[in-house]
Amino acid sequence: MRVHHLNCGSFSSALIGRLVCHVLACETDAGIVLVDSGFGKADVADPTGCVGRYSNLMGARFRESETAVRRLEKLGLNPADVTHIVATHLDFDHIGGVADFPNATLHTTAAERTAWEGRSSFREKVRYRPAQLTPAPTVHTYSGPGESVLGFSDTYPIAGVGDRIVLVPLPGHTRGHAAVAVDTGETGWLLHAGDAFYHRSTVAAPGQVSPGTEGRALRVMEELIAVDRSKIRGNHRRLRELNNQEAPRVRVFSAHDPTLFEELAGERG
Numbered sequence: 615m616r617v618h619h620l621n622c623g624s625f626s627s628a629l630i631g632r633l634v635c636h637v638l639a640c641e642t643d644a645g646i647v648l649v650d651s652g653f654g655k656a657d658v659a660d661p662t663g664c665v666g667r668y669s670n671l672m673g674a675r676f677r678e679s680e681t682a683v684r685r686l687e688k689l690g691l692n693p694a695d696v697t698h699i700v701a702t703h704l705d706f707d708h709i710g711g712v713a714d715f716p717n718a719t720l721h722t723t724a725a726e727r728t729a730w731e732g733r734s735s736f737r738e739k740v741r742y743r744p745a746q747l748t749p750a751p752t753v754h755t756y757s758g759p760g761e762s763v764l765g766f767s768d769t770y771p772i773a774g775v776g777d778r779i780v781l782v783p784l785p786g787h788t789r790g791h792a793a794v795a796v797d798t799g800e801t802g803w804l805l806h807a808g809d810a811f812y813h814r815s816t817v818a819a820p821g822q823v824s825p826g827t828e829g830r831a832l833r834v835m836e837e838l839i840a841v842d843r844s845k846i847r848g849n850h851r852r853l854r855e856l857n858n859q860e861a862p863r864v865r866v867f868s869a870h871d872p873t874l875f876e877e878l879a880g881e882r883g
């Protein structure tokens with residue numbers, strides 16, 4: 615399976631440094647499957663209306679050239695071939711691009727869809743933006759008993775795609791947050807951990823990568839944004855183990871770490 619690593623959104627501020635929105639475009643037999651979608655064209659045209667004022671606090675930068683639809687065109691791929699978008703969660707910096715692919719099915723956990731529809735707290739009103747899923751896309755949700763993959767129980771192969779792209783629930787950042795595991799074949803497993811962690815030092819072997827000022831600031835931000843702090847700490851431990859195991863080799867990365875993005879994007883040329 616050919617997998618492209620796309621940066622579909624940028625943040626920049628003195629406190630947290632530079633962040634990306636890491637999106638995967640997987641060329642499968644069932645068409646192009648995106649993992650997350652970053653910001654979309656409507657967000658670029660009207661950031662306040664689509665995303666709200668709070669994105670300014672994190673230093674969001676809106677550029678049409680970074681949207682998934684433009685990134686795919688630049689690669690010579692046809693955006694009309696995008697058939698499925700698998701979301702790690704429904705925060706505004708992950709699903710802005712969905713509206714640019716009106717024929718694609720959006721996949722998420724049932725818990726995340728319920729949280730998005732309810733928007734029952736101030737935190738959820740800020741993070742979940744109704745304008746981004748208007749008009750409503752076709753949505754496929756997942757819950758209940760699932761399959762075991764990479765040591766995780768109750769994971770879900772993506773309907774219509776097959777068992778090489780798998781939704782791995784990791785709640786904590788949001789109520790229905792999930793990672794997405796991709797079996798690339800020749801280059802092993804990728805695990806897009808979404809916002810289950812932010813900075814690469816979180817999943818590095820102990821002592822290997824210093825968090826620095828930015829990593830420490832991001833850790834504080836994670837705790838402030840999370841709906842369940844004890845769960846995100848448990849997710850950190852599990853992802854660190856997975857990232858450092860010998861076999862099978864799993865490349866674990868977050869949505870926003872620019873160094874992990876550049877390493878993986880560089881490997882694929």
Ligand SMILES: [Zn+2]
Pocket residue numbers: 705707708809869870
């Ligand atoms: Zn995010």
